[in-house]
Amino acid sequence: MTFTATVTRGEGNLLPTGTLTFMDGKxxxxxxxxxxxxxxxxxxxxxxxxxxxxxxxxxxxxxxGGNDLFVASTSxxxxxxxxxxxxxxxxxxxxxxxxxxxxxxxxxVTIPGVARxxxxxxxxxxxxxxALGQANLTNVGGIATATxxxxxxxxxxxxxxxxxxxxxxxNLAASGSTAFAYTVSPLTALPExxxxxxKSHLEDPCRHRTAGQRSExxxxxxxxxxxxxxxxxxxx
Numbered sequence: 001m002t003f004t005a006t007v008t009r010g011e012g013n014l015l016p017t018g019t020l021t022f023m024d025g026k027x028x029x030x031x032x033x034x035x036x037x038x039x040x041x042x043x044x045x046x047x048x049x050x051x052x053x054x055x056x057x058x059x060x061x062x063x064x065g066g067n068d069l070f071v072a073s074t075s076x077x078x079x080x081x082x083x084x085x086x087x088x089x090x091x092x093x094x095x096x097x098x099x100x101x102x103x104x105x106x107x108x109v110t111i112p113g114v115a116r117x118x119x120x121x122x123x124x125x126x127x128x129x130x131a132l133g134q135a136n137l138t139n140v141g142g143i144a145t146a147t148x149x150x151x152x153x154x155x156x157x158x159x160x161x162x163x164x165x166x167x168x169x170x171n172l173a174a175s176g177s178t179a180f181a182y183t184v185s186p187l188t189a190l191p192e193x194x195x196x197x198x199k200s201h202l203e204d205p206c207r208h209r210t211a212g213q214r215s216e217x218x219x220x221x222x223x224x225x226x227x228x229x230x231x232x233x234x235x236x
Contacts (some may be wrong), residue, residue, distance in 0.1 A: 001082075005062035005075055007035060007042045007061070015042045016070045021063045022046040024053065050115045052068065054170040055084040084173040085114040089123070089166045092178045098183045102153050109164040109177060111137065111144040118144045119172045124165045127155060132162075157186045 007016040029052060032044035042191040045064075065172040066072035092108045099105045111119045118139055123146040125132040132154070135146040146164070161179045168174035 001048045001080070002061070003046045003060060003080075003229065005032065005044055005046075005190070007064050007070075007073070009042070012045050014069060016064065016067075017042070017124075018065065018067055019063045020044045020046070021065070023061045023063060024058045027059075029053075038102075050116050053080070053082045054181050055082050060079050084168060084171060084182075085117070087119055087166060087172045087175040089164055089177045091162075091164065091177055095180065097117075097181065098185060099152050100185050101155075101157055101187055101219075104149055104151050106147055106149050107132075107162060107164070107180075108145065108147040109149055111146075111166055111172075111175070113142070114146065117171055118142075119166060120144070120169045121167055122146070124167065125149075125150070126163045126165065127160050137166075152184050159183050168202050215230060 003022055005020055006191075007020070007021075009015050015035070015037055017035055019034055022029040022032060029048060031047040032045055035042040035044045037201050039041070046099055051090045058080045060080050064070075064073045068149040075111045076215050086226055089109050089111050092110060096105050109123055111123075113119065118137075120137055122134045122136050124134050132150050133148050133149040137144040139145075160182045162182050164177040166172075166175050
């Protein structure tokens with residue numbers, strides 16, 4: 001943003017020299033260029049940095065410090081309104097579109113910066129009108145990025161419309177993504193033959209023992225059948 005101020009001459013033909021100090025209220029913004037003659041008037045400019053003035057109203061003044069020939073003076077205040085820059089919130093192309101009920105999914109959005117200024121703060125993720133959660137923006141390769149990991153157990157089986165909303169900060173305006181289509185699939189049932197196999201394993205824990213192991217079990221059972229007070233013998 002460029003501000004221009006002039007300092008008029010008094011009596012005589014001499015023009016004021018030097019520089020001006022530009023103020024935002026009581027805050028010093030910086031020093032102007034050297035006063036030069038433009039159409040017979042001493043003129044100076046000042047250019048703010050990209051984020052020097054946050055969004056909102058600012059009372060800008062230019063102060064001339066004076067010298068041996070000219071007294072100091074301050075301009076009337078000028079109200080400068082700064083609007084927040086527009087932003088765009090988008091889901092990344094690699095964000096998954098489906099998952100199985102009970103699993104988890106990483107929802108990722110990006111918000112490019114404006115004039116080398118990255119947005120800050122948080123992004124809110126929504127499933128329709130239901131909030132899924134918030135994720136803070138971080139700088140990933142020069143782009144503001146937010147990722148929310150969601151357990152799909154919180155979501156019903158079927159189609160969902162996911163959106164992400166950036167809530168704005170001091171320099172950048174709020175923005176919302178377009179709807180992202182996401183599907184939660186039901187759990188897959190096990191085939192009947194697998195279920196029968198699992199059931200048989202529970203009913204016969206010795207099913208996969210070798211013949212020798214089953215014989216050892218029988219011999220051990222016979223040895224334990226010795227009469228009380230007698231000696232258990234081995235039978236071959």
